[in-house]
Amino acid sequence: MNRSRLAANAVAVAAAAVTLFPIYWMVLSAVKPAGEIQSLQARPWTLAPTLEHFRRVLGAENFGRYFLNSAAVALSVVVLSAVVAFLAAFAVTRFRFRFRTSVLIMFLVAQMVPVEALTIPLFFLVRDLGGVVPGVGLNTLGSLVLVHLAFSLPFAIWMMRGFVAAVPEAIEEAAMIDGASRAVILWRIIFPLVAPGLVATGVFSFITAWNDFIFARTFIISATHNQTLPAALLVFFKPDENDWGGIMAASTLMTVPVLVFFIAVQRRLVAGLGGAVKD
Amino acid sequence: MQQTSAPARAVRALAPLAWIGPAVVLIGVVVVWPVVVMIQSSFLKISRFGVVQGANGTDNYTKLLAEPDFGGVMARSLVWVVAVVAITVAISLGLAQLFDQRFPGRRVARWALIAPWAASVLMTAIIFKWMLDPEVGLINMILRDLGLLDALGGADADPLGNAATAMPWLIFVAVFVSVPFTTYALLAGLSAIPADVYEAARIDGASRLRTYWSITLPLLRPALVVATLINVMNVFNSFPIIWAMTHGQPGYSTATSTIFMYILKGSDIGESAAMSVVNFGMVIVLTVIFLKVSKWKTEVS
Numbered sequence: 001m002n003r004s005r006l007a008a009n010a011v012a013v014a015a016a017a018v019t020l021f022p023i024y025w026m027v028l029s030a031v032k033p034a035g036e037i038q039s040l041q042a043r044p045w046t047l048a049p050t051l052e053h054f055r056r057v058l059g060a061e062n063f064g065r066y067f068l069n070s071a072a073v074a075l076s077v078v079v080l081s082a083v084v085a086f087l088a089a090f091a092v093t094r095f096r097f098r099f100r101t102s103v104l105i106m107f108l109v110a111q112m113v114p115v116e117a118l119t120i121p122l123f124f125l126v127r128d129l130g131g132v133v134p135g136v137g138l139n140t141l142g143s144l145v146l147v148h149l150a151f152s153l154p155f156a157i158w159m160m161r162g163f164v165a166a167v168p169e170a171i172e173e174a175a176m177i178d179g180a181s182r183a184v185i186l187w188r189i190i191f192p193l194v195a196p197g198l199v200a201t202g203v204f205s206f207i208t209a210w211n212d213f214i215f216a217r218t219f220i221i222s223a224t225h226n227q228t229l230p231a232a233l234l235v236f237f238k239p240d241e242n243d244w245g246g247i248m249a250a251s252t253l254m255t256v257p258v259l260v261f262f263i264a265v266q267r268r269l270v271a272g273l274g275g276a277v278k279d
Numbered sequence: 280m281q282q283t284s285a286p287a288r289a290v291r292a293l294a295p296l297a298w299i300g301p302a303v304v305l306i307g308v309v310v311v312w313p314v315v316v317m318i319q320s321s322f323l324k325i326s327r328f329g330v331v332q333g334a335n336g337t338d339n340y341t342k343l344l345a346e347p348d349f350g351g352v353m354a355r356s357l358v359w360v361v362a363v364v365a366i367t368v369a370i371s372l373g374l375a376q377l378f379d380q381r382f383p384g385r386r387v388a389r390w391a392l393i394a395p396w397a398a399s400v401l402m403t404a405i406i407f408k409w410m411l412d413p414e415v416g417l418i419n420m421i422l423r424d425l426g427l428l429d430a431l432g433g434a435d436a437d438p439l440g441n442a443a444t445a446m447p448w449l450i451f452v453a454v455f456v457s458v459p460f461t462t463y464a465l466l467a468g469l470s471a472i473p474a475d476v477y478e479a480a481r482i483d484g485a486s487r488l489r490t491y492w493s494i495t496l497p498l499l500r501p502a503l504v505v506a507t508l509i510n511v512m513n514v515f516n517s518f519p520i521i522w523a524m525t526h527g528q529p530g531y532s533t534a535t536s537t538i539f540m541y542i543l544k545g546s547d548i549g550e551s552a553a554m555s556v557v558n559f560g561m562v563i564v565l566t567v568i569f570l571k572v573s574k575w576k577t578e579v580s
Contacts, residue, residue: 008382015374016384016391019459022406023394025417040431042417084301091298100295103303110310111509112562114516114537117555120329120548121313121320150309153302155509211399213519230399244409251402262397263390273467 023255029248030054037244053249060246062225063232067253070229073141074209077148081156081205082198084149089160090190094169111154119218122147126219139223147215152205159204162274163197164190199265200272210258229254314559321552329548339553348531348539353561355446356515356535360565362450363514367457368507374458375465376491396459404523407452411524413437439525442532449533452520457513461506468502469495504573511569515562536561 029037031049057063091097092104123138126147130137136146167190175185213230220226233254236246262269324335343349378389395403410417413436422428428436438444472495480490496503518537521527527534527542534542536558543551 005382008377008380009384011377012382012384012388015377016388019394019455020391022403022410023398025410026398026402026406038415040415040420042415042420084305087298088302091295095295095298097295103299106303106306106311108566109563110306112512112516112559112566113310113314114518114540114555114558114562116516116518116537116541117317117552117558118310118313120544121316122309124316125309125313146305147309150305153306154310157302207397211401213401230401233402247405251399251406255398255402258397259394262393266389266393269463270467270470273464274471 023259026248026255027252029244030252032245034245053245054253056246057232057236057249057253060232060235062227063250063253065225066227066229066232069141069226070210070254073144073148073228074206076145077152077205077209078202080145080149081152082202085153085156085160085201086164086191086194086198088153088157089164090186092157093161093164107154107157110151111158115151115214119214122215123218138219138221139226140219141226143219144209144212144215144228147219148205148209148212152201152208155204156201159201159272160194160197163194167193196268196271196274198272199268203262203265203269203272206261207258210254317552317555317559320549321556323549323552325548325552327546327548335549339547339549340557342547343543343550343553343557348534352531352534352536352539353557355533356558356561359446359450359453359535360511360515363453363457364507364510366450366454367461367510367514368503370454371458371461371465371506372503374462375469376495378462378466379469392459392462394459395456396463400456400517401519401523403456404452404520407448408439408524411437411439411448413440440529442529445525445529445533449521449524452524453514453517456520457510461510464506464509465499465502468499468506471502472498500573507573508566508569511565512562515565516558 028044028046030053031051032046033048033050033052036043036046036048092100126136126143127138129146130140130143135142137143171189172185175189180188211230212228216228216230220228220231229250233247233250236243236250320331321339322335322337324332324338326332374392378385378392409415411419413419413434414432416431416436419428419431419436423431423436430436434440438448476494476498477490480494485493515535516537517535518541521533521535521538522541525533527538531539531542536554540551540554540558543554
């Protein structure tokens with residue numbers, strides 16, 4: 001017993017070391033003086049930590065703006081995706097309607113589309129939509145919200161399905177008999193019960209939107225004030241010599257908030273994934 | 280007993296629409312419509328600058344199939360998806376089992392496991408590429424200090440520049456970024472297994488291996504199927520890892536179907552669209568085969 005416990009600990013520590021290493025190296029390189037980064041004798045520590053790279057990144061044009069843009073896009077996607085996916089998941093689990101199977105298959109197939117293959121049609125779609133609906137055209141943050149929202153939905157609905165299905169219909173019926181309206185039932189009874197699922201889907205849609213390069217580069221072509229964080233990062237990649245200190249400092253600023261958020265909801269994540277894998 | 284008027288029935292028939300409508304419209308317009316355009320353009324002749332020059336019949340497909348690298352690319356995509364998913368699932372099964380036990384370091388280890396998931400896949404790939412750099416790569420320096428590498432800067436110090444070593448490194452990075460989600464999905468599956476079945480097995484005197492094989496694995500199957508399925512789709516369509524680390528080079532030796540599609544976009548948009556359609560078809564076929572093999576349907580009903 002004791003020995004197996006020791007072995008479990010050892011393996012867990014080893015696994016943790018491997019998974020954390022790239023992040024550790026990123027943060028370390030962000031605080032290493034420039035000379036040490038280029039050194040041919042790389043050390044896994046530094047005796048002269050510096051904030052020069054962070055100063056350079058934060059002093060670079062518009063980094064704060066890009067950060068806020070990314071946050072606005074990602075949070076909008078999280079909220080909208082949760083609402084739309086919840087409604088859709090409720091419909092496919094509680095109603096029997098024509099085309100229900102077709103709709104489910106469409107959700108599954110939509111999950112299999114490689115986004116890189118769609119950048120050209122999406123570019124034209126967003127351009128044309130911009131003419132009809134203001135705020136979602138090229139160079140707008142709305143276009144990023146729209147596209148990320150749509151691509152996050154199939155998985156979100158799939159995850160939510162398990163949660164909605166797990167809510168006993170008897171509860172809703174009892175509330176209905178007590179005279180509660182549909183909206184009240186939905187908001188006061190079902191919503192709290194499916195909350196862990198919403199956390200998990202929220203985490204997923206957040207990281208894809210937050211870390212996205214491809215859509216940001218496709219749609220935000222000339223409006224630099226509407227760029228997102230990944231664009232700020234690209235500034236430090238140079239054809240002759242990459243500014244690794246800058247890249248790593250920018251990546252650290254980009255990764256740490258997500259990591260903290262992730263760890264904060266870690267417990268709910270396991271519960272949340274439960275809905276997706278139950279079926 | 281229940282009497283409903285025609286309008287009421289119509290309202291009831293339309294009710295699901297209000298719930299599912301937003302999702303269907305969004306996915307229809309933003310995902311399905313571009314797919315339709317992609318399929319259409321695979322039958323069009325398109326100039327390098329994106330000007331449509333008319334119908335092209337199936338010429339794009341004929342040209343694609345005649346590409347000398349096409350067979351290799353497709354075979355490599357299959358190897359890529361099977362290797363990455365199989366290794367990911369095997370490691371995740373072990374880790375999930377481990378993290379389901381109670382031991383002092385569990386919480387911290389679980390936190391650490393989240394890290395590669397929260398980080399951007401592209402950044403992870405860039406960091407690994409940097410660590411494998413022939414001149415200044417950390418991994419090469421460690422190998423040199425261990426005496427496994429003669430000197431920095433040479434061909435030996437460039438694992439990504441060599442077809443035989445580049446692919447294993449790419450697979451390693453793909454596994455690295457896929458393990459966290461998979462392990463968490465399996466952990467969720469494990470936590471759904473009631474403790475009393477284990478208790479019963481223990482009383483029956485079943486060995487640990489026996490218990491795992493006959494109780495844990497079958498009960499874990501729904502979680503395993505879903506986690507594997509999501510991995511198959513993601514890995515097959517994965518683009519940033521290979522693109523950031525090798526661009527599919529040397530030659531086309533590390534190019535999978537998505538990379539090949541992207542490369543073709545630079546020379547012939549119609550042919551690239553044809554490659555996208557082939558890619559899409561492959562994912563669907565793989566998914567169907569997987570669902571058949573895993574008897575997903577029977578699991579659900």
